[in-house]
Amino acid sequence: MSRTYDNWERLVAAVLRRELIWKICHDHSRTPSVISSISSDFGSSFSLTSPLSSTFADPEDGVFMFDKYPPLQISANIKTGVRSEEAKEEPGQLVLFRGSPVEFGLDELLMAPSIALGEKVETFRTAYLVRVREDIMFVVKRIRRGKFTDDALEEKLKIIGSIKHENVVKMMGYYLNEDECLAILEYFPQGSLETMLHGKKGKNRVHLNWEARVRIATGAAKGLVHLHRKWRWKFSHGNIKASNIFLNSDQYGCISDIPVAISRTSNYDPPEVSMTKKTSEASDVYSFGVLLIELLSGRSPFRSTGRHQTFIDWALHHACDEWTSLVFDKTLLKDHVVKQAMWKMFAVALSCVEKIPEERPTMAEVADMLEYHIFKQNLVSGIFRM
Known part of the structure; x- marks a missing residue:
């Protein structure tokens, strides 16, 4: 079986190394020789030349185990000790928010079976x-830390973790130390909208009918409204795209x-x-418009548009030449009423x-506009089920 863990081992090693060093510093602050010898041994045992996957069970078998080091017993929601004057490293902190389906510690999280998702960024x-x-x-x-200080980063993580809405993916918790920041997020087994629309045929791609696409658009719009208007720490999302849209249990966009x-x-x-490199509520609206055209066309914004400079230029070209139907996914054009609704959504997208x-x-x-002029009208016309 091929290795599916990618650089999870390296990430685990980095986090555990920091936690172990802090623990050793805390327990043996007056014997630095112990620190150097044990931390050196820890680093060598997790080198890239000695595959860490050999210390784990296969994910299909269930449990991962560290052969050499016992769990560190770091509890959620509690900082692991007070920093001593002699200690050179400060412990990380695992925080779980209310609503998490289960409580677990850092050791359990890092020793859990894992599979790498998405694309590589640099070496991770x-x-x-x-x-x-x-x-x-x-x-x-x-999470890329950017220019945030630890305090500012933690404050923003707590704000994001406090967001509770059926059309926003929940952040269940986070782990933070000076080197790493890990966000623990709700999992959606159906995959992202990008996978459904553009995944490999016969494997990940799902045919989304008109109702499914309207539900996705309507739900995602409501999630953004919650961020923009109904949430007391108002800020823009700044990264709306198909790979960040999922389906909740009611099949609405999230x-x-x-x-x-x-x-x-x-x-x-x-x-x-x-x-300007600065995002706003208005820039979220623009990105959402691109997403709507992606839903209508079934085309990826990253796909070549020929002589047209951008995906939007391609859509606007057909709109101006009154060939709007060329923008629409042909699999959705069989029903005349559906075609009328697609025109309405296209008008929303262009705005x-x-x-x-x-x-x-x-x-x-x-x-x-999406809920009352498209979704509910389609319900009344009998195109959508209740």
């Missing part, structure tokens, strides 16, 4: 699917990956973000991608 994978218990899985994502630091995806960005930010609708207005 950015996300892992981790099975903490037999039927409980989370996504553990490495937004994920509220970024701690700016993470740019230029194909979804409005002109002003490309120039979202206005070049001047002030001329774009708010996300609340976009959500209303």
